[in-house]
Amino acid sequence: MTMVYDEALERFEPVLGLETHVELGTRSKMFCGCKTTFGAPPNTQVCPTCLALPGALPVANAAAIESTIRIGLALNCSIAEWCRFARKNYFYPDMPKNYQISQYDEPLCFDGYVDVEVDGKPVRIEIERVHLEEDTGKSTHVGGATGRIQGADYSIVDYNRAGIPLVEIVTKPIPGTDRLAPEVAKAYVTELREIMRSLGVSDVRMEEGSLRCDVNVSLMPRSAAEWGTRTETKNVNSLRSVERAVRSEIERQAGILSDGGKIIQETRHFHEDTGTTTSGRSKEEAQDYRYFPEPDLVPIAPDPAWVSELKAALPELPSVRRKRLQAEWGLSDLDMQAMHNADAIDLVEATVAAGAPAADARKWWMGELARRANETGTTLAELPITPAQIARVTELVASGALNDKLAREVLEGVLAGEGTPDEVVEKRGLQIVSDEGELLAIIDQVLADNADAAEKVRSGKIAAAGALVGGVMRASKGKADAARARQLILEKLGVSE
């Protein structure tokens, strides 16, 4: 039986390990000139090389090598002075050559680290290696009840994806995360994703599989000195799943260990629907990949001067940028962290760049828009509104043309596809009543209708003015400038604050 998380954590300490595969966004594949477009019709982006036709040979893509080195540098790795590709031999119908061109004991980048922050606590995740390899084709399983591989009658294979460059980033074992293990795993993958984005090397779309994560988890009894047996959960394909997979594996393993059972070293599969993992291929017949240096490709010896140039030209990394923006915007750690979690930093930055004050930009994205995104089950970036439009709304508010309530209506109109903020203001007639004559007429009417309240104010009970302002706002359907209305009411009644 599984054990509830809190109890599991009392008795065991988790050790994490993450293997992340990132599909590079090169124009052509790793070893041939085929396109890498996602979603193309089956077997239209294949050639003798990526289909492994007899006689065809690989030639390495220079841009993929460069991207991998840049990733390594961004992850604080050392770059190999000389390294080779190796063949990883195993038979599988997805893999045309029945070996994967990968790297073995000579990765292009090694010994780096990534810093993340979880619950205000800094965690350094050490990187074992970053190497370059190639992706496999994609099978569709036909027949059987589930459409899954088990029980299928046969499979059909599309090799468009075969040979797309894949960067594998492997962490060293991560001990000491304790109950934050799931969050640390998620924070690490989030950070990796942002680093890839800032480098411009991949579109890192987990839902399209351009970033895929294998999660290793083992448990060690609190009293023990040695790490336990680990399992490897494959292809965890969303940030949320990373977190859930770690948690569920901790609970499962804790249950087995507490019942006196043993953890089997195996690959497991994560199921989005249940949030749990099931056993995949067990490693009882240990795989023997018979790695050896790839004779069809020559060694890579990056020129140190070139590596220095690449390093110097790295973009500002996400963690550095966040610190800078936080200072510029004058936000608290908590606010910044919340924005980071909500993927709002880019949007806020763009909104500020379009002229909005940082506080306003943050307020809209993290308030009204976050609520809308949450309601509709989308991300902030997917909302049909641009940072420039938000900036325009803040400008209208600052100029007094809108108040906050009207501004929310404008946003609603933009999100509903009614046009730009100005167009929505125009179409919905949301302009604040700025015609003093019109406003005075409304005030006269309100004073006449609320003679009692007016009298109270006249006699010095200024607090009663609130009700009169409320009346004006109701009568103007919210379009009046409340502050100005209050001013005029007090003037008319001959009192001052």
Add this chain to the structure above:
Amino acid sequence: MSAITRDEVAHLARLSRLALTDDELDHYATQLDAIIEAVAKVAEVAAEDVPPSSHALPLTNVFRADEVRQSLTPEQALSGAPAVEDDRFRVPRILGEEA
């Protein structure tokens, strides 16, 4: 002492995806044993401090520019396939999960 046992040969056949009969296993066990004994002669060369050569020539850094080239048409790609369905290669059911 034989260099290789029949069980090891059976294991090699499995690793290499060769469905061999018992007779064939015996046959290859005898031959491989003799061949392995002969090739073990490489151990006689004192080469401890010698770097291994994976390649005939010491070339490095051969790359291609990241440029798209013409792919095959699906008809060409599938022309040699034993079975095809929906422009895909039809293969027998796959047992294991991918590595």
Add this chain to the structure above:
Amino acid sequence: MSDLIRKTAAELGALIAAGEVSAAEVAEAHLDRMAEVEPKVQAFLHVDRETTLEQARAVDARLRAGEKLGPLAGVPVAHKDIFATRDMPTTAASKILEGWRPPYDATVTARLREAGLVILGKTNLDEFAMGSSTENSAYHVTHNPWDLSKVPGGSSGGSSAAVAAYEAPLSTGTDTGGSIRQPASVTGIVGMKPTYGGSSRYGLIAFASSLDTPGPFARNVLDAALLHEAFSGHDPMDSTSIDRPVPSVVEAARNPDIAGMRVGVVKEFAGEGYQAGVLARYHEAVQLLESLGAKVVEVSCPSFTTALPAYYLIAPSECSSNLARFDAMRYGLRVGDDGTRSAEEVMALTRAAGFGDEVKRRIMLGTYALSSGYYDAYYGQAQKVRTVISREFEAAYQQVDVLVSPTTPTTAFGIGERADDPIAMYLADLCTIPSNLAGNAAMSVPCGLADEDNLPVGLQIMAPVLADDRCYRVGAAVEKALESRWGGPLLKEAPSL
């Protein structure tokens, strides 16, 4: 027209260029010769008269249109059935590829076509180039034109037999451990293994990637040089291809002056295990070189005797991986797919049925040499021996310009004689393998007939990387001196078919 088949390729090229004979007529003469002798020699796996004549007529049209083609335009060539050809089946003499028609041309094929050579058909070989007798073809045995009960050498035995039997003036081969030089030697013709990387492997069905080298066969040294020049040179599709100018082999073949050249006699390649008649012709050839002004010295390369075992670890290791792509999924034979069997079972059944004995033996040997636990002792150690051998070559080339040895310890052996003794078979490549391991250039040129059996003996001439021209210079010198002694080419001595 039958005298056309006795002409050299250079002569045929000149006649065609001068318009004295058409490419179609030349092709037809050779097709007629094939019709006559193929039942006895069986050098070809695939011949299609119409396709060949179409090619020839197309060349005639290109010439008539004034297109500037090379010196071999219109000359027929027999093409080893290990090179991908769009318009002909490509099988590597294996059942697993029976009937396969590649959707692409190998670079060597494409260059033959560009230069206007006319492909007569695809020649027989040991399955996947594994063998020294062409008896390992899945289709049929090829016979040595000198004595039909003898093997034509291998693996390029179809190509050597075709040229020796006057079925083609030229042919292509591939040399992984001697597969051009040894068949050339035992059929009395010229065979050249260019520097590794000097000719493209793209579209050549791989046996051992770090060793495979395409090269020419011809009945004389100049013709071999012309063909060498026609298809070699840098290919961006092959990462191991050398991006430097092709050595001027034709010029060297035309200027066979070796006065002052330093020739090293490899001490280790003589003595026990060598046929007396082979050694007699070899020693005469060495004396001949001296009489032509060369400075002959004895050179010791003690590790060359370990080249054979090193080769029988490296080549099978690479082949075990290279041949993994033949898995019944994307092309070629599929056996046992009854709707219930798994992909894994169908792969194993197909490979068991589709590969011959020698291929299976080498796949398993290579799988063994690469397995964990054995890698260091076998594959790893063999690679170190490879380094040692390269160093011995380097040291030798400090003293001499070329090295010489017998090409093969014996003359052509009988069909069936070594079929059940793989180790005896492997000895045929004793002298040729070191040049493959080191990537050097090496040639076999006829140097007479052995007294015991009146069968041809070959002299091997080895030269450093990219010094292929030295092989041609020395080869041409030997040829010129011997032909004046014999009163014509050695092949004139061949019992007529």
